[in-house]
Amino acid sequence: MSDLLERLRSRGWRLTAQRRVVAEVLDGDHVHYTADEVHAKAALLLPEISRATVYNTLGELVSLGEVLEVSTDGRAKRYDPNAHHAHQHLVCSRCGTIRDVHPAGDLLAGLPAEERFGFRLSAVEVTYRGLCPECATAG
Amino acid sequence: MSDLLERLRSRGWRLTAQRRVVAEVLDGDHVHYTADEVHAKAALLLPEISRATVYNTLGELVSLGEVLEVSTDGRAKRYDPNAHHAHQHLVCSRCGTIRDVHPAGDLLAGLPAEERFGFRLSAVEVTYRGLCPECATAG
DNA sequence: TCCTACATTGGACTTTGTCTAAGTCAAGAT
DNA sequence: ATCTTGACTTAGACAAAGTCCAATGTAGGA
Known part of the structure; x- marks a missing residue:
C-alpha cells in the first residue's frame, strides 16, 4: 500500500489525516479487517476519527478497486487490501x-x-x- | 423436500404447524430466500407465525444439514434447501x-x-x- | 385426558451499516 | 501568506438483519 496515497491523489483524492490513517491500517499481508476493526485501529492513531468516515473511506477504496470486500461468514464484511493480485x-x-x-x-x-x-x-x-x-x- | 418432515420427526423433531409451513415454503428448485422472505411467504399460510420462529427453524434446519446458508451479497443470508446435492x-x-x-x-x-x-x-x-x-x- | 418438556411469541436489544445537516479543512488561486 | 470553496468529517438519528428472553401455548407420550 506504500504508493497508494500517491495513486489516489493523482486521481483527485483530497488527502486528509483520516484517509491516511485508514490506508495505514490496511497495510500488510493477509489483512482482512471488519469496518469496526479498521475504525478501532484507526482511532488509536487518530482518536477523533468517526465511524462514518471509516465507512466512507472503505467504500471509496472499494469503488476505486484498491481494496476488496470479502464476506466469508455472513456477518460483517471484511476489507482486503490485496486487490491488485488475484487470489x-x-x-x-x-x-x-x-x-x-x-x-x-x-x-x-x-x-x-x-x-x-x-x-x-x-x-x-x-x-x-x-x-x-x-x-x-x-x- | 417431500420426505423432509418424516426424516425430521424420526430425529426427534416435534412437528408443529410453524415448522411444517417453513418447510413448505422452502420446497422447490433454485429456491434461495432470505429469512424475511421465508417469513413473508410463511405468513400467507399461517398469519400468526413470528419472525423469531422462522429464524429458529431455519437455524435448526441448517444445523441438521437439511438446508444451506448462502451469502452472495454481504446482506441478508439466504437459505438453500438443495443441501443433499453438492452444488x-x-x-x-x-x-x-x-x-x-x-x-x-x-x-x-x-x-x-x-x-x-x-x-x-x-x-x-x-x-x-x-x-x-x-x-x-x-x- | 393430562402432563410436561419443548416450541412459539412479541418485543426489547444488538450488530452492522447508511444518511444528513452542520461544521471543518486541503489545496489551488490570489 | 492568506483567502475561498467545494469536498471532507462529524455526531447522532435511523434502518436492516438477527438474537435473546420471559411468558404462554401445545405435541405427543403416559
Whole structure:
C-alpha cells in the first residue's frame, strides 16, 4: 500500500489525516479487517476519527478497486487490501482465520457451457474451508 | 423436500404447524430466500407465525444439514434447501438472480499443497458472477 | 385426558451499516 | 501568506438483519 496515497491523489483524492490513517491500517499481508476493526485501529492513531468516515473511506477504496470486500461468514464484511493480485480465500471453520491463496488453473473454465444458463461470466470467488493447524491439533 | 418432515420427526423433531409451513415454503428448485422472505411467504399460510420462529427453524434446519446458508451479497443470508446435492452458485451481478450450478472436476484439488498453509480442507464454496441473459440484453 | 418438556411469541436489544445537516479543512488561486 | 470553496468529517438519528428472553401455548407420550 506504500504508493497508494500517491495513486489516489493523482486521481483527485483530497488527502486528509483520516484517509491516511485508514490506508495505514490496511497495510500488510493477509489483512482482512471488519469496518469496526479498521475504525478501532484507526482511532488509536487518530482518536477523533468517526465511524462514518471509516465507512466512507472503505467504500471509496472499494469503488476505486484498491481494496476488496470479502464476506466469508455472513456477518460483517471484511476489507482486503490485496486487490491488485488475484487470489482466493482459505478460512478456518473454527477460529475464522483467513489466508489469501492462489489456486491452480482457470477457475472460470470449471463451469461447463451447459451449466452457464446463458450467463456471461466475469468473475469467480472461491472460499476454501477447513481447520487451520492450531485448531486441528487443539481438538 | 417431500420426505423432509418424516426424516425430521424420526430425529426427534416435534412437528408443529410453524415448522411444517417453513418447510413448505422452502420446497422447490433454485429456491434461495432470505429469512424475511421465508417469513413473508410463511405468513400467507399461517398469519400468526413470528419472525423469531422462522429464524429458529431455519437455524435448526441448517444445523441438521437439511438446508444451506448462502451469502452472495454481504446482506441478508439466504437459505438453500438443495443441501443433499453438492452444488455451487451462479449470481447475476446486476439483478441478483441465483442459480444452482455444478462445476466439473474436483474443486478442492485446485488448491496446491504449498498453498494450504497446513490447513485440513473440508469444503469449498464457489460463486460465479456475471450477467444473466435478461440483464445482458437490457444493456 | 393430562402432563410436561419443548416450541412459539412479541418485543426489547444488538450488530452492522447508511444518511444528513452542520461544521471543518486541503489545496489551488490570489 | 492568506483567502475561498467545494469536498471532507462529524455526531447522532435511523434502518436492516438477527438474537435473546420471559411468558404462554401445545405435541405427543403416559
